[in-house]
Amino acid sequence: xxxxxxxxxxxxxxxxxxxxxxxxxxxxxxxxxxxxxxxxxxxxxxxxxxxxxxxxxxxxxxxxxxxxxxxxxxxxxxxxxxxxxxxxxxxxxxxxxxxxxxxxxxxxxxxxxxxxxxxxxxxxxxxxxxxxxxxxxxxxxxxxxxxxxxxxxxxxxxxxxxxxxxxxxxxxxxxxxxxxxxxxxxxxxxxxxxxxxxxxxxxxxxxxxxxxxxxxxxxxxxxxxxxxxxxxxxxxxxxxxxxxxxxxxxxxxxxxxxxxxxxxxxxxxxxxxxxxxxxxxxxxxxxxxxxxxxxxxxxxxxxxxxxxxxxxxxxxxxxxxxxxxxxxxxxxxxxxxxxxxxxxxxxxxxxxxxxxxxxxxx
Numbered sequence: 001x002x003x004x005x006x007x008x009x010x011x012x013x014x015x016x017x018x019x020x021x022x023x024x025x026x027x028x029x030x031x032x033x034x035x036x037x038x039x040x041x042x043x044x045x046x047x048x049x050x051x052x053x054x055x056x057x058x059x060x061x062x063x064x065x066x067x068x069x070x071x072x073x074x075x076x077x078x079x080x081x082x083x084x085x086x087x088x089x090x091x092x093x094x095x096x097x098x099x100x101x102x103x104x105x106x107x108x109x110x111x112x113x114x115x116x117x118x119x120x121x122x123x124x125x126x127x128x129x130x131x132x133x134x135x136x137x138x139x140x141x142x143x144x145x146x147x148x149x150x151x152x153x154x155x156x157x158x159x160x161x162x163x164x165x166x167x168x169x170x171x172x173x174x175x176x177x178x179x180x181x182x183x184x185x186x187x188x189x190x191x192x193x194x195x196x197x198x199x200x201x202x203x204x205x206x207x208x209x210x211x212x213x214x215x216x217x218x219x220x221x222x223x224x225x226x227x228x229x230x231x232x233x234x235x236x237x238x239x240x241x242x243x244x245x246x247x248x249x250x251x252x253x254x255x256x257x258x259x260x261x262x263x264x265x266x267x268x269x270x271x272x273x274x275x276x277x278x279x280x281x282x283x284x285x286x287x288x289x290x291x292x293x294x295x296x297x298x299x300x301x302x303x304x305x306x307x308x309x310x311x312x313x314x315x316x317x318x319x320x321x322x323x324x325x326x327x328x329x330x331x332x333x334x335x336x337x338x339x340x341x342x343x344x345x346x347x348x349x350x351x352x353x354x355x356x357x358x359x360x361x362x
Contacts, residue, residue, distance in 0.1 A: 022163070022168075022176055022290065023176055023179050023180040023286070023287065023290050024180060024182065024283075024287075025179060025180050025181060025182075025283035025284075025286040025287060026180065026181050026182050026183075026283055027280075027281045027282070027283050028181050028280050028281060029280055029281050030227075030276070030277040030280035031227070031247065031248045032248075033248070033250065033272050033274075033277055034248070034250070035250055036250055036320070039315045039318060039358070040249075040250050040307075040315070040318055041318070042320060042322055043318065043319070043320050044320065044321065044322070045318070045319040045320060045355065046304045046305070046306065046319040046320050046321035046326070046329075046341075046352065047304075047320075047321045047322075047323065047325055048352065049304070049321065049325060049326045049341060049350045049351065049352050050350070050351045050352065051325075051326060051348040051349075051350060052083065052087070052089075052348055052349040052350070052351055053347065053348045054075075054081075054089065054347055054348055054349065055089070056347065057075050057076075057077070057079065057081070057347065058075065058076040058077070058345065058346075058347055059075055059076035059343065059344055059345055059346070060073040060074065060075060060342050060343060060346065060348075060349050061073075061074050061075075061076075061099075061100050061170075061255075061330050061342055061343070061344055062074050062099075062100055062101045062102050062145065062255055062330065062331060062342055063102070063257075063331065063332075063333040063340050063342050063349075064102045064103050064104060064110075064257075064333065065104075065333060065335050066082075066104055066108065067108075068084070068085070069085055069335050069336065070082045070083065070084050070085070070090075071083050071333065071335060071340050071349075072092070072102055072110065073102075073342065073349060074099035074100060074101075074102050074112070075099070076098065077094070078094040078095050078096055078097055078098065078099065079091065079092075079093070079094050080092050080093050080094070080095065080099055080102065080110070080112070080122070083349065092126060093122055093126045093128065095112060095114050095117055095120060095122075095128060096116075096117065097114040097115065097116030097117035097166075098114060098115040098116050098165060098166075098170055099112045099113070099114045099115075099120075100112075100113050100114065100115050100143070100144050100145060100170065101113035101143075101144055101145030101146045101147075101156070101157075101209070101210070101255065102146070103146050103147050103148055104148075105121075105148045105152065105154075106148075106150070106152065108124050109121045109122060109123055109124070110122040111131075111146045111148055111154060111156075112146070113143040113144050113145050113146040113156050113157070114143055115142050115143055115144065115159075115165035115166070115170045116165060116166040117130065117133065117143075118130055118131070118132050118133035118134075118140040118143050119131040119132040119133075119140070119143055119146065119154070119156055119190060131154070131190060131192070131195075132156075132188070132190055132197055135158075135188065135197050135199065138161070139164075140158055140161075141158065141160060141161050141162070141163070141164040141165065141166075141173075142158055142159040142160045142161070142163070142164065142165040142170070142173060143156055143157070143158060143159075144156070144157040144158065144159040144207065144208055144209075145157050145208060145209045145210045145221075145255060145256070146210065147210050147211050147212045147219070147258075148212075149212055149216050150216060152192050152193070153189060153190070153191060153192075154189070154190040154191075154192060155187065155188070155189055155190075155200075155210055155212065155219050156187075156188055156190065156210060157185065157186070157187055157188070157204075157207040157208060157209070157210050157221060158185060158186040158187075158188055158207060159173070159174065159177065159185050159206050159207050159208060159224075160173055160174075160176075160177040160184045160185055160206060160207075161184050161185070161186060162177065162180075162182065162184040163176045163177050163180075163184070171300075171344065171345075174206060174224070175297070175298075175299070176290075177205070177206045177225065178205070178206055178224065178225040178252070178276070179276065179286055179289065179290060179298075180286075181205050181225055181280070182205075183202070183203035183204060183205055184204075184205075184206075185202070185203075185204035185205060185206050185207030185208075185223070186199050186201065186202045186204060186207055187199070187200045187201040187202075187204065187207055187210065187219065187221055187232060188200065189234075200219075200232060200234075200240060201221075201232055201240070201242060204221075204223050205223050205224070205225030205226045206223065206224040206225040207221060207222075207223065207224075208221070208222040208223070208224045208253065208254055208255070208256075209221065209222040209253065209254055209255040209256030209257070209266070209267075209331065210222075210256060211256040211257055211258050211264055212258065213231070213311065214258060214262055214311075216234070217233070217234060217235055218231045218232060218233055218234060219231070219232045219234055220232075220245060220256060220264060221256065222253040222254065222255075222256055222266070223253075224252050224253055224254065224269075225252075226247070227247065227248060227249040227250075227251075227252065227253065227272060228244060228245075228246060228247035228248070228249060228253070229244075229245040229246050229247075229249075229253060229256070229264075229266065229309070229313070230242050230243065230244055230245060231243050231244075231245050244313075245309065245311075245313040246309055246313035246315070249268060249272075250268070250271060250272060250305075251268030251269065251270055251271050251272055251303070251305055252268060252269050252270050252272065252300075253266055253267070253268055253269075254266075254267045254268070254269040254329075254330040254331055254344075255267050255330045255331025255332075255342065256331065257331060257332065257333055257334075259308055259332075259334040260334055262310055262311060263308040263309065263310055263316055263317075263334075264308065264309050264310075265306060265307075265308050265317075265331065265332040265333065265334060265339070266306065266307050266308070266309060266331070266332075267305070267306050267329045267330045267331035267332060267341070267342065268303075268305040268306070268307065268329065269300060269328050269329060269330050269344060270300035270301045270302075270303060270328060271301055271303050271305075273298040275289065275298050276298055300328050300344070301324070301327075301328075302324025302327025302328055303320075303321070303322060303324050303327060303328075304319075304320060304321030304322075304324055304325065304326050304327055304329045304341075304350075305319070305320050305321070305329055306319050306329050306331070306332040306339075306341060307319070308332075308357075315358065316357045316358060317355060317357055317358065318358060319352070319355060326341060326343060326346060326348070326350040327343065327345075327346065328343050328344045328345055328346070329341055329342070329343055329350070330342045330343055330344050337353055337354055338351055338352070338353055339351070339352050339353075339355060
């Protein structure tokens with residue numbers, strides 16, 4: 001019996017120490033997490049959210065609206081559907097992949113960051129055209145979010161060029177990339193006239209939501225693995241310069257969208273992981289985490305949270321649902337007096353009305 005125990009012990013130690021895993025974590029120092037305090041104090045301002053059920057569809061991950069205020073949303077099964085102003089839901093197209101970020105251009109084509117297919121354009125008639133599926137001869141592994149300027153230039157994020165979304169799933173690949181913290185994300189510019197692509201920024205720890213600034217001189221984007229929103233200069237001698245808009249967020253930032261009155265709406269998909277923060281500068285222990293059974297590894301929690309910030313990085317709206325009635329909130333879209341909320345795994349859209357800003361802020 002003693003020999004068996006010794007053998008099992010050696011086998012377990014060897015497994016947790018040496019078994020090959022998909023990640024090669026780097027050392028970094030996560031900022032101290034103040035949690036839900038101060039400007040992010042807990043509240044129930046999102047708990048009265050209305051659920052608009054999608055009849056079995058899953059994962060309305062991103063949202064956009066057209067000139068008629070129809071709200072389009074991308075789904076796990078590849079569908080893109082829309083809800084009109086009467087509340088009726090309409091089927092439209094299926095990309096054959098996993099559409100994430102969506103945005104209309106000036107010709108009413110829907111631009112789609114499809115995690116499996118790349119950057120797509122869908123005509124008003126539903127014809128799908130692939131714009132970008134590789135860069136410098138390498139397959140685009142994880143197109144994530146997209147925005148388009150008034151001059152037609154397109155900007156999108158490649159969340160991870162190491163962990164393909166099609167191989168690991170969008171959620172699985174995000175967990176791997178965030179655990180590794182290896183800076184595999186990129187921000188890319190696409191010129192629809194010349195069809196040239198330019199990598200504007202790389203070494204990003206899971207490049208996620210993107211949104212042009214209201215004056216279109218900058219691109220704001222989320223670095224999910226580092227809990228912050230960054231701003232990239234697009235013009236002039238500062239083109240390519242990156243600065244921090246807001247950092248040390250209490251959760252993982254996901255989608256980002258321009259709102260009214262100079263604001264940007266941001267979804268926090270889940271609270272931060274205490275384990276990952278504590279082990280941020282212990283890469284070998286993060287490998288051990290990857291060797292654990294999947295149900296024991298850190299994962300996203302159901303905690304609804306959307307915020308709105310201004311160009312100075314000040315939080316103007318802080319809307320939370322600690323019970324996760326509408327959980328894993330990926331983003332928000334402002335349409336008239338309504339705010340539609342998206343999610344990674346929900347079977348419904350979320351919608352709220354008439355929210356009030358925080359006091360003492362514009």
